[in-house]
Amino acid sequence: MDTESSETVDNLVIGLGAAGIATAKLLSLSNPNEKNLALEHHFEPGGCASYFARGNPRRLFDVGATQLVECEQNGIQYNLFNLGHAHRDPDIKSHKIEYITFHLPEYNIKLLLKSDGEIKIIEGIIDENELKNLIRFFKFTNKNSTYLWSLIKTIPKFPIISKKEFFENLSIFFSLNFIGQIKTIFTIFFRTSTIVSLFGIKEEHVISHKVINSLLIDTAQTDMENTPWLVGCMGLSILHKGIYRLDGGMRSYFKPMATQISKRKMHVIYAQEVTEITHFDDGYFIKTIDRNKNQKNYVVRDNLFVNSSIWNVVKLFNEDLFLYNHKTFKKWKEKSEESQGWGALALYGYFNDDLAYPREPWYHQLFPDKTEEAELSSSLYLSIYQHEHDSKIRCFTATLHIEISLFKPNKKEIYLEQIKKRIENSINLQILDCEIATPFTYEKYTLRNKGQVGGLVANFKNFLFKPTPSMIYHYNNKSKLYLIGDCVFPGQGVISSTLSGIIAWERGTGHKFKNFIKGLY
Ligand SMILES: Cc1cc2nc3c(=O)[nH]c(=O)nc-3n(C[C@H](O)[C@H](O)[C@H](O)COP(=O)(O)OP(=O)(O)OC[C@H]3O[C@@H](n4cnc5c(N)ncnc54)[C@H](O)[C@@H]3O)c2cc1C
Structure with a gap:
């Protein structure tokens, strides 16, 4: 390990996907006097929410994510974008999606789900009772998700990794009224399929099952059988909550954010891949390689944020004997091997x-x-x-x-x-x-x-699995490691990744997002 010729930084963010950008932006604001660095393998920021150009004339396409939630005024994505942004320009310009059209050719059915939970049949016939129950189910989901969506604005710590976080979450829980408390308990311990069946939607109601499962696969990457109601309720209500298509695509959000970060003296390097991470007495030793095969090494003293899937992380740390024998790491390895x-x-x-x-x-x-x-x-x-x-x-x-x-x-x-x-x-x-x-x-x-999108956490079995290993304090008792991105936060998508990035930043720096929003930094 050649630490002599390495560059030393205080905080490092590996990967500038939605999660890495959230963490990097907040770090650049909260710790401006420290040496902060972000490394991205690609030439552009955004990861799965990035874009690419094709053709002549040039056309721009969104790589993966095409829509965003929480980008309305005071939404989490909106606040993150505008934090410390002096001129408020460029602003986020977006269009709300008011309905989703479902096409089921095998059944000759075309239906339209509206943001208020109403369903309109455009083509074909669906049993009257089934339709009534499905509408009741969506209306219930929309109503009950409202408080869950407001809860995420308090940035609850999830999954909980310390006693302190347990009490923090408990205080959020007790700030709710009695009904809210009952509802919260209810959402954690029920499967989505249980709630679906309570609404009289049976196995033989194929259309309803298909509509619900396809929305869940889109938002939580699992079906109703495997999705905890907490995640299911939020995923199924996403249209009601508000999904937006940004004018100019996802790049109109992530690119300016990356520019904001660079302007705040946080060094951002593109086309640089981290190939290996090892843990040693003074922190983390990071090996990187650029597109011309030039190698460069770094030493990270304080916080290391890794915006990569759990499968990648297992690979990156493979040679680290300390982590290799560590309980948490063993569990990741096990989980990542057995997981579909x-x-x-x-x-x-x-x-x-x-x-x-x-x-x-x-x-x-x-x-x-x-x-x-x-x-x-x-x-x-x-x-x-x-x-x-x-x-x-x-x-x-x-x-x-x-x-x-x-x-x-x-x-x-x-x-x-x-x-x-x-x-x-x-x-x-x-x-x-x-x-x-x-x-x-x-x-x-x-x-x-292997091109795996999403992560492990969304399904019921992995719901409380703790892939964020910040409990591993190292020999120097200071350096900490945080996994961020859609592999660690329940539910998939940009908002989950962003939240994981914010939570890890709060854990690493001790700052609070809500104070930053109030300008208290
Ligand atoms: C096809 C598709 C459609 C989707 N549609 C939507 C949608 O409409 N709405 C929505 O909200 N979500 C959608 N999603 C999900 C959403 O895009 C992702 O959940 C989210 O963007 C993931 O962000 P992330 O930060 O967790 O990871 P990533 O986007 O994967 O970011 C990780 C970043 O880290 C970099 N990186 C990784 N390893 C290294 C390394 N070793 N060295 C240097 N850099 C590294 C990568 O290059 C990448 O830029 C979609 C996903 C896909 C694939």
Whole structure:
């Protein structure tokens, strides 16, 4: 370990995905007199919420995430963006999505879920009782999620890693009224499937099951059987809560944030991959390599924030004997080996039909046809961007979750054709040009091992699993390690990653996000 020729920093953020950006932005504000550094393997910030350009004329596509929650005024993403931002420019400009259209070709059904929980059948027939129960269920979910969404603004510590955090969460709990307390207990210990069945939605109500499960796979990456009601309730109410498509795509959020961080004297280096982490007496020893194969090493004295999936982290620390024998690390290894992994297939493309869509962004969930390959059995999330740059082109990102073990690389072209057909048949528009991204693409660009998207925590079995190992104080009794990102916070998506980044920053620095919002820093 050549620590002599290494650069020493106080705090290091590895990876500038949604989580790393949240942590880095807050660090740059809270610890301006320390040496803070962020390293990102890619050329751009954002990770799965980044973008890429294609074609001539150049068109920009969102890589993964196309919509954001909590970006309305005083939402968490909104506050994070505006914190310490002197001129409030550029601001976040967004459009709220008011409904999701579900297309179920096998049943000749097309229905529309509105943000108030009402459901409108556009095509086909659905049993009157089933429909009534489904609407009641969504209305109940919307109503009950409101207080949960307000609770996350208090940044509860989750999963709890110390007694102090247990009492912090307890004080949030006791600040609720009695009904709120009962509801909180209720949400933690019930499965989503239990609540669904309480509303008279039975196994044979296939349409309802498909709609609920597809929304859950989109937000929590598991089905109703495996999703704790706490996560399920929030995931299913996301439309009511408010999902937004940003004008100019995700880059209009993450790119300016990365610029804000650099302007605050926090050094941000792109195209630099961390290849190995080892623990030693003075902190962490970090090996990195850039795109020209130049190596550079760092020593991290205080806080190390790693924005990478648990599978990657296990790989990065593999040679560290201390961690290797540590109880927590052993558990991660075990969990990551036994866990079923999800990957994504995504189709990026465009239509050339200005008149076919209204001005607001469109969001569809398209279910498979019987004729499709068995691997493509999950619903497809089609997000059509709003009119951009006065062009007649409608760009889209369509995502399909796939179990990694089912993905067959040699079928790439077949997958592309089938996904393309699924989109064209559902919305009666011809795709002019498109290309496919596979789990390998995600592995290459976001360094997700085997292209696994999401993490372990969302399912019921892993709900209280503690992958954030900040309890491992090192020999120097100072350096701490935090995993951040969608592998550590229950529920998936940008907001979960952001929250994990904020929680880790609070843990590492002792500051409070809510005080920063009030300008107390
Ligand atoms: C196809 C798809 C569609 C999605 N749609 C939505 C949506 O509409 N709304 C929503 O909220 N969420 C959506 N999600 C989920 C959301 O994009 C992710 O949960 C979130 O962006 C993950 O952020 P993260 O910070 O946890 O991880 P990542 O985005 O993976 O960020 C990790 C970053 O760390 C970098 N990194 C990793 N390892 C290293 C290393 N060793 N050295 C240097 N850098 C490293 C990576 O390059 C990457 O930039 C979607 C995801 C996918 C894949």
